[in-house]
């Protein structure tokens with residue numbers, strides 16, 4: 001199966017709408033255009049963002065601006081059921097990777113986004129009751145109908161990834177990776193992506209914003225101190241140093257950015273040019289774990 005080509009960074013949409021900046025449609029449209037001008041065409045959605053409203057806002061723009069449809073590459077996710085007004089039948093928050101839920105969610109996302117094909121559909125979180133053959137059948141059905149091009153997962157452990165990938169090819173595992181969330185470096189997630197020659201995608205690559213500003217947290221303070229010193233050396237901001245830290249890993253991690261400010265996206269692209277030394281990478285690791293490596 002051919003591999004997906006991600007743009008150098010991916011634009012996360014979670015905070016664009018009511019779960020974050022509450023940008024007007026005009027502001028979202030301007031932001032999409034600005035990202036495309038920078039050569040970034042990847043937008044990361046999930047059915048649940050904004051309590052099932054963010055996809056439809058994005059879709060309203062695509063429906064009006066038909067020229068954008070062929071320019072953007074859209075990831076969306078399914079498998080979490082939230083309790084929201086838009087989903088009155090959900091009684092509790094739960095995970096669902098049954099074929100019926102996957103197929104229905106894909107249809108919903110296609111309709112909300114106003115597109116004919118989802119470029120990449122991710123299962124948002126591992127469902128403890130997942131049946132890999134049932135998921136594979138749903139994926140095959142969606143692929144054959146031309147409704148989804150590629151499939152992947154998010155927040156899967158390496159063993160869960162292995163299991164599902166043995167039934168149906170997966171093109172990424174989108175996991176939380178940053179200087180403040182380092183499990184993927186140690187639990188085999190990044191190793192597995194390299195083994196399969198697929199690119200991991202990193203959500204909250206800047207710790208969801210926790211690494212910025214004045215903090216009472218001594219770990220954050222230690223990270224900031226090292227990042228600021230490296231920033232002086234590389235003439236870069238903390239954000240760029242922390243993205244360069246992710247970029248240094250040979251798994252070729254693609255950051256899913258949570259900003260809606262185009263200057264920060266530009267800065268993230270420039271960060272791809274920063275090459276930290278091996279020791280500098282470990283200086284940040286040391287600051288994050290609070291001691292030298294064993």
Ligand SMILES: NC(=O)c1ccc[n+]([C@@H]2O[C@H](COP(=O)([O-])OP(=O)(O)OC[C@H]3O[C@@H](n4cnc5c(N)ncnc54)[C@H](OP(=O)(O)O)[C@@H]3O)[C@@H](O)[C@H]2O)c1
Nearest residue numbers: 012013014154203204205206207208209212239257258259
């Ligand atoms: N698969 C999953 O389970 C999952 C879970 C969560 C998120 N995601 C995806 O990952 C995307 C990114 O997540 P995230 O938003 O947590 O990522 P993030 O990029 O780590 O954090 C974004 C936050 O950091 C702030 N920020 C960024 N650069 C900054 C700077 N230079 N100075 C000060 N503040 C700065 C942003 O504020 P500004 O807006 O002011 O720039 C925003 O509040 C989401 O949009 C979503 O698509 C996936």
